[in-house]
Amino acid sequence: MIVREVVVKNKSGLHTRPASMIVRTAARFKSDFFIEKDGYEINGKSIIGVMTLAAEPGARLRLIFDGEDEEEAAKAIVALFEQGFGEID
């Protein structure tokens, strides 16, 4: 199991488009993927789950990956957060 801490950097938070990007990316991997915010955990492969987080800019999230390809999955998802989901700064 791998745990990564990320901060929502993009200006509009995890709205519909970033949420879709997370779910689509996570679906490429076999590992389980959960996102924890303020002690509340959701399945990161569920679009409804990710949207329900309604994470605003600046929110701190814990990403939990568990499975055979957890390394690759963590790398891909963390990269999305770091690039601000391709949004303009």
Next chain:
Amino acid sequence: MEQRQVQAEAQERVFVGIPAAPGIAIGPAYLFNKREVVVEARSIAEAEVTAELERFEQAVQRAERDLDKISSVAREKLGEESAAVFEAQRLMLRDESVYDRIREYIRTHHCNADYAVARVLDEHLKRLEASSNAYLQERVADLIDVKERLIRHLRREKLLSAVHPEHIIVAENLSAADVVLFSRRGILGCATDHGGPTSHVSIMARALGVPAVVSLHGLSDSVQTGDLIILDGIQGRVVVSPRPETLTLYRTRQERYRRLLQDQQHLIPLPAETLDGRRFILRANLELIEELDLLQKYGAEGIGLFRTEVLFLMRGPLNISEDYQLHIYRQIVEQVKPAPTTFRLLDLGGDKMLPIAHREHNPFLGWRGLRVLLDRPELLLPQLRALLRASAYGPVRILVPMVTALDEYHRFLEVLEQVKAELRTRGERFDETVPVGIMVEVPSVALMADLFAEEADFFSIGTNDLTQYTLAVDRGNDLVAQLYEALHPAVLRLIKHTIEAAHRHGIPVSLCGELAGDPQATPILAGMGLDEFSASPPYLPEVKRVIRAMQFNEAQELAAQALQCRTAAEVAALVNKWLQEHGCGLLQYMQTEEPAGGNVRSTASSLQES
């Protein structure tokens, strides 16, 4: 509701609505029924479970194909943001809390898939509706779409695939997804019970060049698939089961309109100038960045009204940052320059969605426009900063919506000064002399126009609201909607008063209501000295045609006469005669006699758009 007579010929009925995209369509109706689907629970035997799961799987796959198509068209026509909405809907179909739970429900309850879909999604819906987060509340519509799409596919209702090209879509209302899908099927036109000129259906129809009429209260209850209908997107009406004479009349009009369009091409590069050389400015009303190419296509000189609501509602009003707004505004300004772009500040309230769940007894007399902005600095400040910063890249004009009193406007100007000071401290570049104008859409402002003109850089008259407030008529209320008369002399007098006050103070006046795109109003408005006409781009060439056919002093004379008329009908008669004498192209269209038959409206009470 009238009884349908078997045998006897169906009676001709005329519905009056709001023109949303110009053109005339004649053809069979296709009734697109969006009413809530009723789902019944049905028990199934253990042995049927596998087949039921397979039936569910098939429905999911068909829904996925739908949404793939919708998001690819949306990406092209409406942009990345709205495509993301449909992509998210597609992902919801396979979401474990949807897909897995529905399968689970079928297996454990031995019930039909339709019922399982409804149960599982209703549970999600309840949770979202209870949320206090505005973004999550807006996702309710997505979930409802997903639920209804799945249930329709389970029933194998041949929804969209049954729409033949050559049909006119009739619906209570159409979502963005519906319009996008229909648009791929070569439909003839769209007619909806609800909606306004800025609803998705109207925006899409204009972008695609499909005639449309909205706000035709009760139409969808009176039409069945296959009924012959005429849709007139110029005058905003629909004729159901037309008599042979009416049909002939409209076929002639349709042919004339087709020739008119061909003939319009030569007008597009020409200036909006009278025979004696008086110039008027024609600008566009827009709401999407994807619509910018319409400026050139229809010969608009800049944007007279960029409505920012759509931009906000796509993401949720509080999810749209200063930088994101700047990114959008800058692209628009850079493409439109050297002509100016007039951005109207977020105009919420009235019939437009509010950021917060909010009900008012009388929203048109309630919390809307500038009142909302002054109470909600978290909406106003980022938008002002973004607009000012965009002014560094090209000419920006800021338009303040729904101003009603001078002190309110003073409070706004104070906020603007604070924002400017803040930007200077931050070292941001912006145009220090950005023109700030106000919407004149309430009688109090029109009457005090001389005082407002001292402190505003320009006026923009919003005739839709000005007419409603002056005549005390809610045009969404079927009982009184026929009293909404855009050419009412009282409204014309307020417009005249506003223009005179502005010109005494040397500021220009624009008009951005529907009236600006109505060639019937053009000679009166021009004669009163209006400087700029701002309308949805496809309506501009005919306005230009009228301007180019007249002498300015003749128009002034006509305006003076119109202001002395007693009723709107007198004004209409006066201007029609005038247009006839001036041989404008559209004149031939309008001078043909009206089809007989009353204006049939349902007696349903007023429905506010949500």
